[in-house]
Amino acid sequence: MREIAYEEIVKNVRDIIVYSASNLPEDALNAMKEAYENEKSPVSKEVLKQLLENADIASSEARPLCQDTGLAVFFVKIGADVKVVGGLLKDAINEGTEKGYVEGYLRASTCHPFTRANNKDTVGYNLPAIIHLDIVEGDKIDIEYAAKGGGSENVSRARVFPPAAGKQGVIDYVKECISDAGPNPCPPLTVGVGIGGTFEKAVISSKHALFRDIGSVNEDPEMAEMEADIKVVLNKLGIGTMGMGGTETVLAVHIEANPCHIASLPVSVNVQCHSSRHTHITI
Amino acid sequence: MSQTYHLTTPISDETIETLKSGDIVYLSGIIYTARDAAHKRLVDLLDAGKELPFDVKGAVIYFVGPTPPKPGDPIGSAGPTTSYRMDSYSPRLIAEGLKGMIGKGKRNKEVTDACQEHKAVYFGATGGAGALLGKQIKSAEVIAYEELGPEAVRKLEVVDFPVTVINDAYGNDLYKTGRAKYEVK
Numbered sequence: 001m002r003e004i005a006y007e008e009i010v011k012n013v014r015d016i017i018v019y020s021a022s023n024l025p026e027d028a029l030n031a032m033k034e035a036y037e038n039e040k041s042p043v044s045k046e047v048l049k050q051l052l053e054n055a056d057i058a059s060s061e062a063r064p065l066c067q068d069t070g071l072a073v074f075f076v077k078i079g080a081d082v083k084v085v086g087g088l089l090k091d092a093i094n095e096g097t098e099k100g101y102v103e104g105y106l107r108a109s110t111c112h113p114f115t116r117a118n119n120k121d122t123v124g125y126n127l128p129a130i131i132h133l134d135i136v137e138g139d140k141i142d143i144e145y146a147a148k149g150g151g152s153e154n155v156s157r158a159r160v161f162p163p164a165a166g167k168q169g170v171i172d173y174v175k176e177c178i179s180d181a182g183p184n185p186c187p188p189l190t191v192g193v194g195i196g197g198t199f200e201k202a203v204i205s206s207k208h209a210l211f212r213d214i215g216s217v218n219e220d221p222e223m224a225e226m227e228a229d230i231k232v233v234l235n236k237l238g239i240g241t242m243g244m245g246g247t248e249t250v251l252a253v254h255i256e257a258n259p260c261h262i263a264s265l266p267v268s269v270n271v272q273c274h275s276s277r278h279t280h281i282t283i
Numbered sequence: 284m285s286q287t288y289h290l291t292t293p294i295s296d297e298t299i300e301t302l303k304s305g306d307i308v309y310l311s312g313i314i315y316t317a318r319d320a321a322h323k324r325l326v327d328l329l330d331a332g333k334e335l336p337f338d339v340k341g342a343v344i345y346f347v348g349p350t351p352p353k354p355g356d357p358i359g360s361a362g363p364t365t366s367y368r369m370d371s372y373s374p375r376l377i378a379e380g381l382k383g384m385i386g387k388g389k390r391n392k393e394v395t396d397a398c399q400e401h402k403a404v405y406f407g408a409t410g411g412a413g414a415l416l417g418k419q420i421k422s423a424e425v426i427a428y429e430e431l432g433p434e435a436v437r438k439l440e441v442v443d444f445p446v447t448v449i450n451d452a453y454g455n456d457l458y459k460t461g462r463a464k465y466e467v468k
Contacts, residue, residue: 043461057414058360066410067361107359186387237466238466239462273410274411
């Protein structure tokens with residue numbers, strides 16, 4: 001049994017939150033540079049240039065890339081041979097989140113769903129973090145983190161189709177989602193598509209799909225082909241960077257597919273803005 | 284053909300008449316911040332026949348909830364938030380003399396109609412460019428609703444703050460015309 005100190009987890013979580021807020025990961029930065037090269041619209045190209053400049057300023061001056069520093073979302077895999085010493089894993093992640101948002105001068109964007117109150121005693125430090133936990137083999141803790149902004153989350157959607165909808169039904173649904181969203185979610189986008197499972201499994205899969213590096217290839221060749229097909233369909237929409245019109249509307253489509261009930265075809269579309277602040281560490 | 288202008292607030296009706304969808308504008312002077320919660324309070328004040336915390340005539344409102352400033356800075360990162368959430372409040376403020384709104388994303392018909400009727404424009408700033416845009420803000424002061432935190436009303440002094448005219452006072456919409464050029468049916 002490997003012992004990992006509560007405080008070590010707190011520190012790691014705090015550090016990745018602060019770092020991610022002002023440093024666009026390499027995969028996202030490369031994808032944005034590629035979009036800049038490929039974009040045919042001069043207006044969108046100009047905005048992409050502004051966004052690359054923004055990434056430079058954010059990184060060199062340690063300023064948040066975007067004022068929406070997100071809700072903190074974690075996918076955590078804890079090895080069965082790990083014992084967290086000094087407290088609970090969940091508490092350590094929440095404490096690290098609080099420290100990261102306060103010490104990094106990040107915006108606390110969590111509030112009560114109806115009163116909208118942002119009370120520093122309860123949710124003012126961007127708590128609670130959204131944590132998806134899994135237990136795996138081994139003696140390590142694997143943490144995937146993303147700061148998830150509200151604008152792109154607001155256009156996300158999910159639906160359970162009848163099986164007859166098939167692949168084309170999924171493609172049409174994703175197209176409709178991105179077309180309706182237009183400029184609102186801050187394109188160019190990464191589009192996470194969760195297929196199959198149950199209703200909630202599809203939604204969580206679509207979220208997790210956004211944590212995959214942009215430019216990586218889906219291990220399932222059938223899904224890899226479908227990702228490429230959907231990307232072509234979406235880029236024909238003409239939305240462009242920030243909706244100004246253009247050829248580069250999505251940077252990537254990521255699919256996570258699961259076996260599902262014989263009666264259902266659940267589909268979820270989770271949208272990620274161009275500021276894809278995600279990271280991955282192992283403790 | 285898109286034009287570039289350097290404008291200082293407050294903005295007159297004559298200036299609004301020269302602006303066309305697609306024009307690039309560098310704004311200087313005083314602008315005010317307000318998001319959902321602050322908009323609700325502003326409209327409640329108007330409904331109660333009370334005075335607003337700032338003079339809305341000729342004013343520009345920026346839809347933004349900045350990050351906290353680091354020590355020594357006037358403000359943190361400060362890019363636009365999605366504007367449709369203010370759609371139910373904006374026409375009322377436009378009728379009171381508001382001339383410009385800065386945000387990102389689509390506006391509804393009531394807002395664009397109000398822009399035409401009362402001569403106002405909707406500017407788009409680059410979403411996700413919070414670090415870059417924050418640097419164009421030279422001073423920031425909370426003037427109302429401090430308890431709303433990032434949603435409080437702030438008086439900002441900006442210099443050459445870069446925006447694009449999305450909806451002008453003639454019913455044009457850059458999101459529609461821009462997309463139509465590149466959409467492959």
